[in-house]
Amino acid sequence: MKKFIETLKNIWSITELRNRILFTVFILAVFRFGSFVVLPGVNPEALAAAASQRGANDILGLINAFTGGAFNNAAVFALGIMPYITASIIIQLLGFAVPYFQRLQQKEGESGRKKINQITRFLTVLITLVQGGGYLLMIKSTPGAVDATLNPSIFWFSNLIILSTGTVFAMWLGEKITDRGIGNGISLLIMAGIIATLPRAFFAELQTQLNQTSIIVFILELVVLFIVVLASVLIVQGVRKIPIQFAKRMVGRSSGNIPVSGARDYIPLKVNAAGVMPIIFAQAIMFLPGSIAGFFSEEAANTGLLLQLQNWKSLPYNIIFFFLVVIFTYVYTALLVNPQQYAEYLKRQNAFIPGIKPGKSTQDFIDNLTTRVTLPGSIFLGLISIFPALVGGFGVNDAFAIFFGGTSLLIMVGVVLDTLQQVESHLLMRKYDGLVKSGRLKGRSGMQPIGTNM
Structure with a gap:
């Protein structure tokens, strides 16, 4: 325990690492706050009642778990970062089959990665518009979920823009964590959504048992x-x-190479x-x-x-x-x-x-x-x-x-292993003891982080 407390002190004493951790926590707090801001004209209680009748492991329950409950809350981050993940997977698969994307990923270096990131962002917006329309259609079909006095055209147009903006903003938050925080931002946003549902599930199981x-x-x-x-x-x-x-x-001069x-x-x-x-x-x-x-x-x-x-x-x-x-x-x-x-x-x-x-x-x-x-x-x-x-x-x-x-x-x-590996690197660079007594965290250099392009 003393060793652990000493390691925490070392982490806090490194100004750059401390600032990165605090910045990451702040961005995650902003992301979680957006998961409770409800779309205008929507009754989240009706959606929650409908969700309680579904299984926790169906596709909608899986999306809700990844968004930390924002999906069932009809929040501005209801789609979370999932459209960006879908776009990244599509681009990655195209990189295996389409020569143009293969060239961007393997031969054009940093400029190729920038082009791929730009294409991924545009594809994310298109996917968000499609998925947002399907999500609003699901809300519309749920009894009591939509304010009957609201103009249907205004409901569709405004909420589709809000959902798209929410996904793009979440994508931007993830990129900021990657640049100025600690760990892979997109992966951390997904993990934050998953962990957000853990305490309720934990205490519900404890009460049941x-x-x-x-x-x-x-x-x-x-x-x-x-x-x-x-x-x-x-x-x-x-x-x-x-x-x-x-x-x-061979080392040495030509007459006496060793x-x-x-x-x-x-x-x-x-x-x-x-x-x-x-x-x-x-x-x-x-x-x-x-x-x-x-x-x-x-x-x-x-x-x-x-x-x-x-x-x-x-x-x-x-x-x-x-x-x-x-x-x-x-x-x-x-x-x-x-x-x-x-x-x-x-x-x-x-x-x-x-x-x-x-x-x-x-x-x-x-x-x-x-x-x-x-x-x-x-x-x-x-x-x-x-x-x-x-x-x-x-x-x-x-x-x-x-x-x-x-x-x-x-x-x-x-995600936890990847983040700990980055913290370990900061500690070792400044000649502090790492997070483990023997050996080092290996990281995941051979395993692509979620939401990144190869």
Whole structure:
């Protein structure tokens, strides 16, 4: 405890780090304040009543969790930063398929990144207009949610502008945190929204367990959550190091050259290179049965396999969800990790993997090793994705169960590790002890932060 207090004092004594932390806290407070400013002409109580009848893990519940309750509050930040995340994912996928975006990302350096950021911002506005229209349509269809005396044209036009402005402002707040604060701003805004729903879910589960069973069951739940978080940290930090060696070089004059052994280094292959993206893609696929059910009669939609695929706790849903996550992990890792680029880079640097011939043999070796390393990572992501359903089946309430896995847990773990790594860097630069007694936080250099472009 004394060591921890001393570390906090060291953090506070570094003026730049203290200012960055205070600035980040201030921006997060502004973001949370906007989550309670309600759109004009909207009754949030009616929306909350309608939301209470939905599951906590459906698509609307997931969006509400990411926005910290702003979605159900009909706030100016109701869409949060999600349109920007969608735009970033689209641009990133285009970078794998469209030569123009590949050139911007890989060959044009800083100017290319600026162009990509500008395109992402414009695409964010377009997506916000589309999603904002759908959100207002949902509000309009909710009984008692809209003031009947308000002119419909004014309601649509004004609130669509406010929602778009709110998303652009949230995007600007995230960029300011990245520039002047600590950590990745977009990721921190998402984490702030997720954590904002944690206290209510925590105390609701505590009250439920005290009323139904005992405090022992609740303590066991916390122990399980702690173990899952530790496992998530291990998988996020885990790397497979491929040793490489640079060729020998000659030192001295031509008449007496002395051969010097080449330096040794390694290529880090992330166990979970795909991050949370496979779960997001698989979750999007699993929302399709609910959309398809809308085209059938109520009797047909509520029978058979279609009904089970709309229940996130059912066995068929979780089996399909698990395998989709595993498949998408391999697909997304294949897009991110390019063995051919690794082999070409090693050849240009006059380096090689010991025991492996340069060129095609090196490419095949990295490809095979990536495939093997991805297997445990994909299985872990699959288990993490269905773990909320497992704990929910044991009586944990839905709102608290989502923190036992899925995108919520992985985002929180990844963002916290990334932020702590930056704090650690500031401490070590000024010759203070780091946040851990032995070793150092590895950060996530091989894992792209949310909302950034490669």
